[in-house]
């Protein structure tokens with residue numbers, strides 16, 4: 266079926282903050298079920314790119330399509346475009362999950378309430394159904410016992426797994442991960458990466474911004490190196506990590522030479538705390 | 553000193569009636585002020601320039617004017633353009649317009665004190681701005697604004713004393729009347745002070761309790 270559009274298609278994306286160009290012409294396609302890892306130095310525009318994909322940050326020019334459907338601007342050429350209706354934007358955003366470095370769980374709600382909030386309020390799924398799905402997802406991320414807890418009572422690794430489950434509860438087409446382990450104590454990184462590894466195995470389409478190079482090498486179908494608001498180079502992990510073409514890529518990767526081993530060890534370590542339950546047969550994306 | 557227990561006890565019922573009027577005015581103005589303040593605060597953080605500007609103008613004008621001027625303008629000024637409001641209506645309106653301006657600032661600060669990541673997370677899940685405000689931001693802001701709101705309520709109770717200038721028989725007016733009628737200043741005023749404290753001290757205690765509870769978290 267050559268007519269199926271890619272899950273994500275980005276063309277010539279530009280974004281300024283004030284007079285600073287942050288994204289300077291990004292082209293990126295992500296196929297169904299593909300895992301793309303984005304690496305790059307601080308300030309290279311990785312977070313901005315993710316925020317533009319679901320239009321949390323409006324981009325200036327270019328095009329973003331999610332499963333074939335444009336998000337953000339619609340209408341004719343550059344001059345005559347108009348902002349998409351809020352209703353359409355909300356609908357498209359609901360189909361793209363994003364997990365943040367700082368978790369951003371809703372602190373005034375229990376874990377369960379965090380998971381059923383958007384499904385019931387946005388998708389209008391009946392509460393009993395949303396609840397059943399939420400409990401299944403909690404089991405999947407190894408937090409069955411924590412449904413009634415408040416986010417403040419959980420460790421960082423547990424909170425981040427709840428945040429992932431909260432996104433999954435919306436049955437997203439695409440998940441974005443923005444340095445989701447950077448705020449965690451080193452011993453909690455592994456349990457979050459283990460969950461992401463499983464999502465990859467279940468065929469979820471993901472874009473992962475990370476500094477965990479070992480993890481990137483393991484899970485990525487493709488690695489994208491960004492610097493200065495452009496994609497400098499991309500390719501399969503074996504090629505990009507071992508035979509990078511651009512000098513900037515080599516310089517960047519050189520800084521990780523020492524930490525590589527640590528990242529790999531952590532990435533493959535089993536999660537601490539409650540281990541994730543057995544893998545249910547159903548596809549995670551449509552439980 | 554001319555404190556006489558007999559006079560004190562004799563005027564107490566009249567003063568209590570005045571205290572009820574004062575409490576009613578304060579309660580009405582607090583509720584209406586909360587509505588003004590919530591709308592004002594939401595307008596103040598909205599993406600709409602006109603709403604933001606209107607709300608800012610409201611706060612600046614009201615905070616820059618003495619309450620007495622607002623009160624007398626509504627009572628004596630409005631009738632000259634054909635708007636005639638009863639004294640209690642003017643009283644509640646003036647008090648709640650003033651209170652609402654301060655509550656606007658409290659609500660704005662409360663909303664802005666919530667981490668921006670909360671709104672981002674809510675919107676990224678497909679929640680609309682109003683839904684995210686109602687379900688995610690305001691419930692969290694609510695706890696933070698409770699202590700300053702009780703503070704405003706105390707100010708409001710004390711501000712009600714000004715309405716005695718427009719012929720409302722509130723607590724202060726009841727005291728002044730009793731003083732003239734009994735030709736005794738100290739005893740009625742002891743009662744007036746006492747009854748104001750009966751109204752304000754519970755609010756002060758509540759304010760302290762809330763401040764302590766929400767500071768620790």
Ligand SMILES: Nc1ncnc2c1ncn2[C@@H]1O[C@H](COP(=O)(O)OP(=O)(O)OP(=O)(O)O)[C@@H](O)[C@H]1O
Nearest residue numbers: 282283287305306307308309310311312313314444
């Ligand atoms: N809201 C904003 N307003 C102004 N400038 C911003 C804003 N957000 C980001 N920037 C700037 O845009 C540039 C790219 O930021 P971005 O967060 O996308 O980088 P990043 O690649 O994610 O970096 P890091 O690895 O540190 O997370 C930075 O120079 C940053 O200062």
Ligand SMILES: [Mg+2]
Nearest residue numbers: 311312313444
């Ligand atoms: Mg970033």
